[in-house]
Amino acid sequence: MPRKPRIEYEGAFYHVFGRGNRRERIYWTDGDYAKFEVFMVESAEWSGVKIFSWSQLPNHFHIEIETPEGNLSEFMRRLLTRYAKWFNWRHRLTGHVFQGRYGARICDKERYFLELLRYVTLNPYRGCGKRLPVAGNWKWSSHRYYAHGQYPEGQKQSFAEVLERFSENERKAREAYARFMAEGLKSGKWEDFYQIRGGRFLGDEEFVEDVKRRTGEPVRSIVRHVIRMRGIKELAQWMAEHCGVDLPLLRSLSQNRSVSRWRQALVYVGRKYYRFPCLAMGRYLNRDGTAISQMLRRRRKSLEHFAETKAFQKSLE
Numbered sequence: 454m455p456r457k458p459r460i461e462y463e464g465a466f467y468h469v470f471g472r473g474n475r476r477e478r479i480y481w482t483d484g485d486y487a488k489f490e491v492f493m494v495e496s497a498e499w500s501g502v503k504i505f506s507w508s509q510l511p512n513h514f515h516i517e518i519e520t521p522e523g524n525l526s527e528f529m530r531r532l533l534t535r536y537a538k539w540f541n542w543r544h545r546l547t548g549h550v551f552q553g554r555y556g557a558r559i560c561d562k563e564r565y566f567l568e569l570l571r572y573v574t575l576n577p578y579r580g581c582g583k584r585l586p587v588a589g590n591w592k593w594s595s596h597r598y599y600a601h602g603q604y605p606e607g608q609k610q611s612f613a614e615v616l617e618r619f620s621e622n623e624r625k626a627r628e629a630y631a632r633f634m635a636e637g638l639k640s641g642k643w644e645d646f647y648q649i650r651g652g653r654f655l656g657d658e659e660f661v662e663d664v665k666r667r668t669g670e671p672v673r674s675i676v677r678h679v680i681r682m683r684g685i686k687e688l689a690q691w692m693a694e695h696c697g698v699d700l701p702l703l704r705s706l707s708q709n710r711s712v713s714r715w716r717q718a719l720v721y722v723g724r725k726y727y728r729f730p731c732l733a734m735g736r737y738l739n740r741d742g743t744a745i746s747q748m749l750r751r752r753r754k755s756l757e758h759f760a761e762t763k764a765f766q767k768s769l770e
Contacts, residue, residue, distance in 0.1 A: 479551065490605075498607035500528040504518050505519070508595070533551055573595075574634060619633070691769070717761075
């Protein structure tokens with residue numbers, strides 16, 4: 454059976470990983486780790502790729518990236534070819550350095566951005582339990598840059614995008630980032646979210662269908678037709694006009710049960726049918742985008758059965 458082609462489009466967000474040939478080491482010395490990092494950053498700058506996190510282990514690597522120009526293959530070909538040639542020259546070897554095709558899973562950025570950041574960064578601590586309780590114990594990852602306020606050449610904007618998810622103040626953002634990593638190690642559950650669909654996708658069914666439409670692949674189900682909306686503001690105004698919801702109250706911090714259920718119905722429909730980013734919906738509703746993403750992930754199945762959700766959907770059909 455032929456391999457499926459790479460999924461590539463402008464703005465795609467990936468978890469990329471690769472392993473040494475026959476599971477052998479791809480880094481023998483600190484110089485090897487450092488050279489791979491240099492090649493990775495240079496290749497990203499050359500290809501216009503945004504790197505958010507990475508970790509290098511003795512026989513494999515993980516990278517969290519976004520491709521504004523839809524050129525994942527170009528970036529990876531340049532990185533792996535340069536490093537393999539250098540590694541063989543440095544250690545007087547011949548033959549393949551990497552095992553077959555690198556892995557690349559297309560991910561829902563709005564839903565899994567921070568979870569994937571932690572997954573990639575903490576990968577060196579898998580199965581270590583309490584033997585390595587501090588994230589900074591492993592040097593060869595992006596962690597040291599976030600912890601010390603430094604940035605790889607050409608990737609300052611990418612790292613700033615990550616820190617802004619924690620706080621607008623850089624110092625507070627670094628501190629919140631460190632807590633986020635420490636909490637993951639302490640709980641031991643930082644990998645639980647990583648559920649892959651079809652071997653290629655990290656996201657829900659709607660995300661998978663959206664990606665397949667972008668790339669011309671057939672989809673299994675037909676999403677019901679709804680009135681077009683240009684953004685969350687327009688969708689919320691529609692809810693207010695057709696469902697009798699008080700718009701200022703909807704955007705307030707009120708925890709009234711009825712208001713809360715309408716608010717959840719709004720973000721559920723906004724995400725499922727219009728693919729509005731969780732951050733944008735959070736900003737409009739004066740809430741944290743990550744919290745909205747987590748709420749949707751935890752309560753998706755119950756939200757679709759809300760009477761408020763069904764009424765709102767019906768008004769939009």
